[in-house]
Amino acid sequence: MSTQNVLSKEEILEHWLGHRRLTRRVIEAFPEKELFEYSIGGMRTFADLVKELISIDVPGLNGIVTKSMEPYNHNLDLHTKEDLLKEWDANTPELIDLYNQIPIERFHESFNLFGQYEFPVIHNIMYFIDNEIHHRGQGTVYLRSLGIEPPFFWER
Amino acid sequence: MSTQNVLSKEEILEHWLGHRRLTRRVIEAFPEKELFEYSIGGMRTFADLVKELISIDVPGLNGIVTKSMEPYNHNLDLHTKEDLLKEWDANTPELIDLYNQIPIERFHESFNLFGQYEFPVIHNIMYFIDNEIHHRGQGTVYLRSLGIEPPFFWER
Numbered sequence: 680m681s682t683q684n685v686l687s688k689e690e691i692l693e694h695w696l697g698h699r700r701l702t703r704r705v706i707e708a709f710p711e712k713e714l715f716e717y718s719i720g721g722m723r724t725f726a727d728l729v730k731e732l733i734s735i736d737v738p739g740l741n742g743i744v745t746k747s748m749e750p751y752n753h754n755l756d757l758h759t760k761e762d763l764l765k766e767w768d769a770n771t772p773e774l775i776d777l778y779n780q781i782p783i784e785r786f787h788e789s790f791n792l793f794g795q796y797e798f799p800v801i802h803n804i805m806y807f808i809d810n811e812i813h814h815r816g817q818g819t820v821y822l823r824s825l826g827i828e829p830p831f832f833w834e835r
Numbered sequence: 836m837s838t839q840n841v842l843s844k845e846e847i848l849e850h851w852l853g854h855r856r857l858t859r860r861v862i863e864a865f866p867e868k869e870l871f872e873y874s875i876g877g878m879r880t881f882a883d884l885v886k887e888l889i890s891i892d893v894p895g896l897n898g899i900v901t902k903s904m905e906p907y908n909h910n911l912d913l914h915t916k917e918d919l920l921k922e923w924d925a926n927t928p929e930l931i932d933l934y935n936q937i938p939i940e941r942f943h944e945s946f947n948l949f950g951q952y953e954f955p956v957i958h959n960i961m962y963f964i965d966n967e968i969h970h971r972g973q974g975t976v977y978l979r980s981l982g983i984e985p986p987f988f989w990e991r
Contacts (some may be wrong), residue, residue: 684840684841685840685843685844685847685939685942685957685959686840686841686842686847687841688841691841691842694961694980699952704918719979720976720980720981720982721977722976722979775968786841802844809968810988812965812968813969813971813972813988816968816969817975817976819973820876820973820977821837821976822845822876823875823876823877823878824875825876833962834967
């Protein structure tokens with residue numbers, strides 16, 4: 680079977696950056712207090728979910744690029760909405776730079792991400808994106824239950 | 836700039852089918868009554884979110900394959916968990932069959948999906964997958980708030 684490629688390295692990055700713009704708007708939509716204190720059913724706060732994303736995106740890409748297998752650390756020193764948004768914005772150019780450094784031939788090579796997720800590089804990258812969509816979807820329920828209309832899902 | 840392709844048509848389908856297996860487990864995890872009656876913050880029930888997915892996946896792919904621009908209809912005659920799961924399972928082979936009929940050269944062609952979403956075919960397909968992850972993430976908050984542990988996100 681010949682493989683028929685339909686998504687380029689550049690298109691996957693664009694797709695991810697579109698999702699990052701939307702996630703940023705969801706962070707912004709939270710009131711300061713609820714961002715760090717509110718959750719449903721014993722789940723983590725949206726700030727903690729965002730900290731998870733921050734703690735895997737750039738560190739994960741850095742691990743892939745430098746072939747380092749250090750574990751992640753979700754426990755970040757970010758305590759205000761401004762902290763989170765600043766970190767998010769600072770991460771974007773780093774993420775682009777690191778992503779662009781991954782040679783095309785490595786996307787289908789296996790890599791033991793964070794020393795515990797042994798998958799092809801492209802699977803780990805798709806996981807970063809899917810995991811962001813998943814947690815952001817959860818954040819939109821928190822917003823709705825607070826009476827706040829979330830940003831439109833289809834606007835990137 | 837040369838485009839460097841990293842995801843094949845086959846890999847995107849596998850990725851989607853993995854998500855569909857997980858979504859099926861999330862549907863199964865709901866109690867019958869709550870699947871159709873429970874929601875948070877004025878949102879739709881998880882049954883209605885699943886009906887949205889059902890009403891765009893196979894009909895959308897069918898529209899792409901046959902170049903038909905008929906609108907979707909979210910209002911499906913599915914009233915029990917068994918109805919939903921049966922429809923979900925019946926859709927999977929149809930989805931695979933339709934997806935495989937899309938010629939590789941059409942993925943980057945623009946198509947007016949449902950007569951209202953004019954995007955390259957690959958964008959509409961990625962939207963189907965992202966939208967499923969998004970709504971399933973919302974469903975996991977419903978489950979948590981009902982005291983039910985959702986299936987693991989990383990198991991496909």
